[in-house]
Amino acid sequence: MLLQNLTWLRELYLDSVDISAVGSEWCQAISSSLPKLQILSLRDCGLSGPMHHSLSRLHSLSVVQLDNNNMSSVVPNFFANFTSLTTLSLRHCGLKGSFSEMIFQVPTLEYLDLSKNELLTGTIPQFHQNASFRLISLQYTNFSGSLPDSIGNLSMLSLLYLYKCSFTGPIPSTMVTLTELIYMDLSWNFFTGTIPGSLFGLPSLQKLKLSNNQLSG
Template structure:
């Protein structure tokens, strides 16, 4: 048997897995296992030596993680979301040399997240969202890093957002760090991509992020100006920078863009709204309230945004004209 997907209630893992030593994928999401850390970890590690995929979301599991999991030398995917683990994340997760996906969202994690886990060269996806007591910061990333998706929203990460080595994340396509505690600024002298999501993001290196699809940095303390090159990223669809401290004018930009969501609300942006916004032909959501935008705004040009479904320009100092 190559994999097992089970639906049911309160299975005895030792009985269920006892004769399945060839299993490489285990999906028990939604099954009420109701076991503490040593029980479920040891049952799996002793029975499934070839396991590559472990998916136990919403299983009523508790912690802590047991080191017996290290027996699973081929483990690549760990998905243990929406549980009540109430534990810390052990540093031994960084010893899974084949790890590609680590999803631990909304599982009651606390303490400091080990930086070494971010540095696993094969890691492509990490989701720690919804763990409000989980603290941490981002480390130096290794060369040839594989990270594609970084989701930390609602976790208590803080400090310098991205290190100098962010330029090593050439495959990065999704970043969600909303409702964290990152602050800025950082030095502008950093190399390629180093200003991706931190402090002052007015860097010329944004144009290198050619795989970025979704950039969500809402509810932080990021400041400085917003670089025009953001609007020209070839596959960027959602740009969400609301509830920060960005200031200065929003400059005109080239409009080779597939952007469908632009949310810059609740910042300190000022001056006129650039007319190049009307060339964002895929735009569905335009949200610019609670800034200091001024000057006139040509309502008639909104007709150019054929796909627009939500518009918010409230609490600015705009003069509307036909």
């Protein structure tokens, strides 16, 4: 990768450029040449994994978009140490293993897309009151467990996609506080219990999908 002499570069967009490099190559090339990088967008670039730990040196990263690459690896825990991270998009990357709960708890994180990684597992942890999420997309993954009551702390959440996962338990009544929620898809899971009537009073909600669970009205 021809990235020499770009030490002041803040944003790099190479989406759909055929780079075809393994993790140790592209990660080290970027981290050594672009120390001040804030936005990294390499969607559909023919990259492979695993993601090398050298990326952890890019402390200023706020946006990471690596969708549609064949990483075939776990998601590194070092993303939890990026204190400015607002967007982590790893859609359709062949990810596997367990996703770190610590990444969910990055207070600046607004957009998290892990969808279409069928071998990726994990659970959703408790959310802090200062959480910034606007979008969480885990559809077509193997995330499981129950939704925490503290999901009600996500006051800015507008899009929640949990279609075709393995979630169980009740739908938390605390979701009544999600006044910015526009679209929620919880279909094709194993949710049980009664649908909270308060969901139908959410002022911004335009689409609600709860089909193919074990719910009652």
